[in-house]
Amino acid sequence: MKKFFKSSYFAIIMAFIYIPIIVMMIYSFNSGKTISQFEGWSLKWYSEFFKNSPFIKSIITSLFVAIVSTTISVIIGTLAAIGLSRVNRTTRNTWFSIANIPLVNADVITAVSLMVVFIIAGLKFGIMTLIAAHISFNVPYVLITVMPRLRKIDPNVIDASYDLGSTSRQTMFKIVLPILRPAIIAATAIAFAMSFDDFIISYFTGGDQTNVSTFIYTAKKIQPYINAFGTILVGVIVLSILIWNTITFTKSRKDEIKKQIKEGYYKSKQIDDLNRQLTILYQELISNKTIKKSWKPSLRMKAFFLRIQIRILENKNYNAKISKLEWKKELVKNEIKYEKKLFVAYAKSQSKMKLLEQQLLKNYKSHRKSRFQSAIIKLSKRIKNYEAEIEAINERNQSDLEWIKEIDQEILEIQSEWNANSILSKKENLQYRKKIKKLQIKRDELKEGRNQLKLRLILEKLKNLQLRSQEQIQDLVEKQKDLSKLLFLKVSLTSSVDKKIAKIMGKPDLDMDDKKILENLETERSEVLENRRNLIREKIVTIENKIESIQVKTDQKREKLFPALSDGEIIASHNKGFFKRSWKGLMAFSLFTASFTLLTVAYVRNNIYDLVIGNWGSYINPELISEFEKRYNVTVNYQQFDSNESLYNKLYTFNYDVMVPSDYMVQKLASEGKLLELDYSKINLYGTFKDDLGKDHYFKDLEGNKINNSADKYEVNSHLMKLMFESSTESVEPNPNLNQNITDYAIPYFWGDLVVVANPNPKVLKFLESQGIQTQNQQIDSKDLSWDIFWQAANAGLNVRLNEDAKNIFAIASEKMFGTIQPKLHQLDETVAELRKLILKPNVSLLGDNLIEKVALGDFDLALMYNGDAIYANQIFNGEAELEDEDDEFLFNQKSDADNQFFIYGRPGKVHSDGHTEGTNVFSDNMVINKVNRNIDLSYKWINFMLEKAQDLTEYVGITSPIQSAMDNVVGEGGLFASYKQLYQPQITFDENAKGTAFKFTKQDEALNNKIIDAFNSLVAGKN
Secondary structure, three states: OHHHHHHHHHHHHHHHHHHHHHHHHHHOOEOOOOOOOOOOEOOHHHHHHHHOHHHHHHHHHHHHHHHHHHHHHHHHHHHHHHHHOOOOHHHHHHHHHHHOHHHHOOHHHHHHHHHHHHHHOOOOOOHHHHHHHHHHHHHHHHHHHHHHHHHOOOHHHHHHHHHOOOOHHHHHHHHHHHHHHHHHHHHHHHHHHHHHHOOHHHHHHOOOOOOHHHHHHOOOOOOOHHHHHHHHHHHHHHHHHHHHHHHHHHHHHHHHHHHHHHHOOOOHHHHHHHHHHHHHHHHHHHHOEEEEEOOOHHHHHHHHHHHHHHHHHHHOOHHHHHHHHHHHHHHHHHHHHHHHHHHHHHHHHHHHHHHHHHHHHOOOOHHHHHHHHHHHHHHHHHHHHHHHHHHHHHHHHHHHHHHHHHHHHHHHHHHHHHHHOOOOOHHHHHHHHHHHHHHHHHHHHHHHOHHHHHHHHHHHHHHHHHHHHHHHHHHHHHHHHHHHHHHEEEEEOOHHHHHHHHHHHOOOOOOHHHHHHHHHHHHHHHHHHHHHHHHHHHHHHHHHHHHHHHHHHHHHHHHHHOOOOOHHHHHHHHOOOHHHHHHHHHHHHHHHHHHHHHHHHHHHHHOOOOEEEEEEOOOOOHHHHHHHHHHHOOOEEEEEEOOHHHHHHHOOOOOOOEEOOEHHHHHHHHHOOOEOOOOHHHOOEEOEEEOOOOOEEEOEOOOOOEOOOOOOOEEEOHHHHHHHHHHHHHHOOOOOOOOOOHHHOEEEEEEEEEEEEEOOOHHHHHHHHHOOOOEEOOEEOHHHOOOOHHHHHHHOOOOEEEEOOHHHHHHHHHHHHHOOOOOOHHHHHHHHHHHHHHHOOOOEEEEOOHHHHHHHOOOOOEEEEEHHHHHHHHHHHOOOOEEEOOOOOEEEOOOOOOOOOOOEEEOOOOEOOOOOEOOOEEEEEEEEEEOOOOOHHHHHHHHHHHHHOHHHHHHHHOOEOOEHHHHHHHHOOOOOOHHHHHHHOOOOOEEOOEEOEOOOOOHHHHHHHHHHHHHHHHHHHHHO
């Protein structure tokens, strides 16, 4: 295993890097909506990508900002590096460290700091602040890339340039910058990638500019068309690398050819092969014989195996063995040298010690005596070490001498024993000789010295190894030569005719017919010989022409690359025009300028807009934006955000014309006077409801007149209208300058509620039964259901998935414990303690938009979701995917209810013993008009257009529409959500003990909400 990882380490690292990219590329061709399940091959998402105008605009913005910021950053960073290289080291290191601070600083800190600076400077957030921010974090990357290369420039090169009469400008452009070119190219690539990919800094400083990273991050769900964009981007990068490598290879090949021509070995191998063929042909012409290859299988097999043996021996790694022996040889040599130096060093140390002792005895001052004493102590330690090593060597030598004496004594004893036995057999005499010989060899080895013996044996082994390898190869080569004589035979050019002549000449008596045949054969032989010789001559001429052609082409290239010029021509070549000297650079600059001009035009056209829309990610079909632009001949700047808090923070640096905040954020913005009071006479909307006191409420114009129903107006769901009215009248603090009803500021866009979703597998059904919960038509009776089901499921070991929104998490705990959607401040600690019991369970997970993916794949037992997300997940689970017909109209693969498997869902409404009834959290996202507005009339047109497209919006996004007609159509017979009717329609009760309502906003609530966010972050941190 260790050997496998050692040999495959690089492959594993490459797989770790590239497998996710390959998976992304495969899923870009997925026909399904989900990015977690492959349903078939399709180019649908590439089509969706090119139709998504906001995404295309974000790409254009990213490219424009990246190119401009990279260009400016490279210029500033390169000049800064050159400037720092000319100051003293202390100053250079100080400024270099300061420049590196942005690299180690957290991006979010840099982003907020830049935002604050721009606000203090009074700058308008937009393209200028975005480019300035990108330059600020790109310059350090350029600096750290160029600086190391700059340090490698030899100062003598610069001095030589000045000595030859160059000006500072010439030295910069002809010496310094060409040397820095590789570093500048690398810095440009790094800066461009960092700028194109940046999110955090762009998000805080971009204003009305949305780049690619910001667009993707703020999307509500990761859409499959993003995979298509990623695949196209990877393709562009790979193509760029291939083009660059091709250019580099071509240039290096040209340089190699130039070198070969200059040194005279251009196409030398080809010419040598042709000359070898010529030699063979001339020999055939002289000897009238040609070489014919034998087709005997035995000879061919022998030649094949000989070639394999030679190749094996040539490739056999004797180098490792030879290197090891060489290394051992050096070790032994060094050991011998060390022992000799040891005795010399010991003798010198003894002499030095005597001199120091003599100096110490003389009458010197105290400080000089202390110095001598210190030197004597150090030297005595060294002498002791020497003595220890010398003693070990002497002991070894003494041991060897004693061993030699023992061997001599043993040899004498064997010799005397041998002499004492006068009658011995030949075998016994041989044994005595062998014993004596062995002991004599051992004695000689000990006399020679152990290290010397090791060295001699290593040298002998090394020599034998090298000789053996060479001898084996030489023997095989000789065999191959002998075999070649048998395999390649010299045959006469007229061998076929010669065989016929030999056959006739072999007869004992030749008659007249035989003689006549011989004459004919001789004639035929002469003709065949002449024809064969003519063919050989033709081949010779052809080969000579090839050689001549190669030489002519070589001479032409040599003349072109190295022209022989006169003095006047040499001067003229050095003084050739600017265009001739710089045409390549001018062409590259022209291409870059043309491309950048086109990009600038595209950017400018996309940023001359009439209306700015701020909406949640993936909350609109991009085709509707294009339709609106065409209908009114305007341009829309459509931007996304991922949370209400992000929208609120964005308003510090930029103003949207129309926004889509949630209910509580509408209340907050209205209380701060940031929203325009709506004139319903300009809006195609109406709706009425009665409050608990029986009083009528309705939409009205600025004069207070009731908005009546008409053919071109759309009715809002009465429950939603009542919810919005009651939430706003209870929560918005009194302000004499503001109307107290938030419906005077907001038009509903989407709405929904929190639901409990259960996977109808046997384990979950058994759990629901154990809780006394009955289901009917995939629904749970609200009276049987409590939010406590999540705590019970977690304790039972079920896989619980929760929406990670802090308000939703606290809402279910507060409803369970106190019967209110929003806990009071004094109830917060108790609520946190109860949530800790749920969230910290290992089988409970908090998920964002990927909650939909998990539920869609059936990877859950119990989930807390919005009703629209639950429908979307169930549709994916059942394979109700989009299909495209011949007319490019989108249809839906509707299955019968019998074929589908529906999740179980419910909305808690359990009545507790203390009298409180649980409810659910109902949200609404609403269109509002900013008080600071570019075009109020166009803003009203956008709102009316969205109301007109209410059914398209709800079908595309999957969230409940506020318009009653759209709701009726999508849940009616044949509607997209007909099978999910009860789940699609949020359930709101206006019981005095229970309300399906939303989080509210007052100044007190704002403080409470901040505490809820802090407590939630602590819970999540504890879980992680």
